[in-house]
Amino acid sequence: MQSVGAECQELKNAYDKCFNDWFTNSFLKGKKGDPCQEIFKSYQSCVKKAIAEKNIDLWEIDKNVLGTSEERTPPK
């Protein structure tokens, strides 16, 4: 599976493998601790940079603007 940033591909592959092992062998079994945190931080910063460079409005659609000052109003 591709990453949105080609430069993040290796980090993504390593993180996905770590996550799948953790999800199966720790999380679903109620064990604490997350050994993937370090690699996730590196992967996450790489991906966020790629998202910003590609101008993908990932966080824009989650905002609730209705009733706030960001709600667009009709021209007066």
Next chain:
Amino acid sequence: MRIWSAEHIFDNPWELVVRAQWRKYPNKFNQAVEGIDVVDRHVDSKGVLRSHRLLSTRWGLPNWAIKLIGADGVGHASEHSQVDPANKTMEMKTRNITFCNMITIDEKLVYSPHATEKNKTCVKQEAVINVYGVPLGSWIESYVCDSISKNASKGREAMDHVMNTIKQETVQIQKGAKHTIESMNLNFERPNL
């Protein structure tokens, strides 16, 4: 607006279904999803795993409709999910980012154990499609609705395929472990004299 919903039962326990869900792509049954990235992920104070992923997909629209809304064929979607291991539920909500001011596709999936059969899992799927201010909007809505319906069965085939792969991997690991133990025993039986 078009609303589509469906239910399906998988012949596998919830744990296996949710494991397969993370490994669903890539698969040969549904090649529309080309890229996935995890943007945020944490376990909250209640022990629920919360993830935010970015999906890169190919639009399932015909060429003339793509020209009409000006899409180049590749789009992005935002997916928020929660896995609650104590209550055994997994919920995923996906919304398109690309052209979301002209068309919105909101999909929701909920996986939970079957009420009476413990080795089965129910999935409830729902999609709401809205097209705004585009000629033939209503036609596009029903087209998208039809393709979601068709893709849902491909998605289930993909899930079954991934679950079988996971089961085979488990057998391989067990075989590997058995082999290691056997060779250890062999070494014990034949000490180097």
